[in-house]
Structures are given as structure tokens and as C-alpha cells.
Amino acid sequence: ETGVTQTPRHLVMGMTNKKSLKCEQHLGHNAMYWYKQSAKKPLELMFVYSLEERVENNSVPSRFSPECPNSSHLFLHLHTLQPEDSALYLCASSQGITGQSSVVYEQYFGPGTRLTVT
């Protein structure tokens, strides 16, 4: 299997449930990302991991908890979510992260998990 995969593709959960989203990349990349895409809003970056270390936490509520056990896997643990958290959650990976060098790395996205919180 190639590219970036995400499971599940669809998830419906109640506000008291605990669930996890999984992302796996088969591209040999070193950086992984979680994005949230709500209706009629631009993509919002949630978390960035580089070499399994979290390097960015974009003011995300604590009910979202990321985990990156290795450079190929990324999880987003969900608990006590709110209806406004319903969205498409996209995972992405890139070869590296843009920073001190002038190299700009493109991101490759997974198919997303469409989450509905009831």
C-alpha cells in the first residue's frame, strides 16, 4: 500500500465516547500533520510531528490528544467532544519540515476521516 491512509473513513460518536483516528504513511516521510476542515472554513492546522516529536500545537483543545509512536503512524485520540468538532480530519505527511533551510516540502494528504459528533 502506498501514500497516506486514514482509518476510519467515517465516524459517528457521542459526546461521552472515546475514539481514536489513525493515520499511516508509506512514503518514508519524517513529518506528519493533523488538519481540521470544517464546512466553509479553510483548513486549520492542529498538530505537527517531526521525527515523532511534537513541534506544533496550534491552540487545540485538550479533548484532542495526538500520539506519534513512530514516523509512519499518527493517532488522534478523541474524548468528550462537542458537536462543533464535527468536521473532516485530514492527516498529511512530508519529507521534512520547512524551517531553517530554504527547502519547502510539499505535503501529501490522506483521504480524511469524516467525524460527526452527536
Add this chain to the structure above:
Amino acid sequence: AQKITQTQPGMFVQEKEAVTLDCTYDTSDPSYGLFWYKQPSSGEMIFLIYQGSYDQQNATEGRYSLNFQKARKSANLVISASQLGDSAMYFCAMREGYTGGFKTIFGAGTRLFVKA
């Protein structure tokens, strides 16, 4: 201030015709990258084309080309010979090389409808 602006919420194009999707950006970083992504109704974001700020020539990938006008800070996507399967949301995005850290900034998107 918005860093990526896509002024066309929706566009219609006749099948087999060319269409241009507009994107303007704002940055003071001399090194940056511009990306276009396609998002079909199925949800996945598909990387289409990339233009680096130092690239001398406009990027092309098959039927996609990027009309890069650096002085005007525009990076319009041109799709030639539109196909029905091109109907989707299209997002312009930017990553700033030195100052942007890890963030890719996305525009609001343009929904393209290809008519038979």
C-alpha cells in the same frame, strides 16, 4: 491579513475548455512555496502542482500549469481541456521557507463545476 486569497468561491467551465483559478498571496519571506490541491467530494486532498519562489519557469504537470507572477504575488492555476472529473474544490496554499515554520496556509478554496 489574509496570506492566501482565492476570490472565486465557484467557477463554471464547459468540458474541454480551459479554466483559470485565481490565487494571490502575501509574504515578506524571500523563500516560499506555492501549492495547488484538488479535493473531490470524497474528501481527500490531492497534490497537483508546486511552484518555488526561486523557480525561473512556471510549473507544469500534465493539464495543470501554474501562472506564477511573482511581482504581482499571484499563482493562478490553469487547467487545460477540462474534464468532468475535474469538478472539485481547489485550494491554493503557501509555505514560507524561513519564517513559516511548519505551517501550510490554505486559501478558502474555489469550487469548480465542469459542464458537459
